[in-house]
Amino acid sequence: MRFKEVARLARRFLLPVLALVLTVGLAGCASGSLTGAFSGASSKKTATAPVSFAPIIGAPANVSSQLSSQLLEEARKKDIQVITEHGKSAEYTVRGYLAASQDRNANKVAYIWDVTDKSGKRVHRILGEETTPLKPGRDAWSTFDETALRKIASKTAADLAAWLPKQAASPAAAPQPAAAKKRQTAPPPKTRKPKQVARRTPSGPIAAYVPAVKGAPGDGRKSLTGALRKQLAS
Structure with missing residues (x-):
């Protein structure tokens, strides 16, 4: 009799507990799969707006070529989209001006890097300077080796990556319900058109301002500023 009572009690209490455990386990598996799906979607990387680098102005050909190559390398390290193929247009163009x-x-x-949009309007500017030790019998450009130029490229790419807007994939448009489509087919109510006022556009030349270069001892501040102004005016 005792065995039968134990078996009856087990069926009465253990079966509901087992059913509850199975239900919770299945719910956990489902939530885990959904969490994985959403986390995978949210971890999708966003890319920067594509840019292109214009030829550098003001530096010797060998310096410009070396700095341009280093700029491409540093930009790719920062996940910046760089357009180098002919026939493809970039969202922004980076133009560099150097003076020694x-x-x-x-x-x-x-150095000055001007970022312009497709219309040619400047939307961002990067300013900076780099120094190298004096060497007897050598001019300023010849002392700027790969290490010094790499510093300029790295600082420029970091500033550019911090400023560039990010581009995310646009979500697909959701289908409209039939009721919404019917409402759209109805003619819109008549409204009075406001009087158009002619806008005045400013005319005249646009002045470019070159701030004084800070951190240069002695006459370096004036000479650097003057060199940059001369380069931009040419």
Whole structure:
């Protein structure tokens, strides 16, 4: 009799508990799969707007070529989309201007990178300078080796990556219900058209301002600023 009572109690209490455990386990598996799906979708990387680099102005040909190559390398390290193929248009164009000078303590290269949109309007500017030790009998450009140019490229790419807007894939448009389509086919109510006022567009030349280059001892501040102004005006 005792065995039969134990079996009856087991069926009465253990079966509901087992059913509950199975239900919770299945729910956990389902939620886990959904979590994985959503986490995979949210981890999708966003790319920057594509850019292209224009030829560098103001530096010797060998310096411009070496710096351009290093800029491409540093930009790709920062996941910046760089357009190099002919026939493809970039969202932004980066134009570089360099000017070198010497003072009693060091050689200096000041650089300006102007970022323009498709219409040619400047939307961002990067300013900076790099120094190298003086070497007897050598001009400023000859002292800027691969290491010094790499610093300019790295700083420029970091600033550009921080500024560039990100582009995410646009979601697919959801289908409209039939009721919404019917409402769209109805003619819109008549409204009074406002009077158009002619807008005045500003005319005249646009002045470019070159701020003084900071951090240059002695006459370096004036010479660097003057060199940049001369380069931009040409």
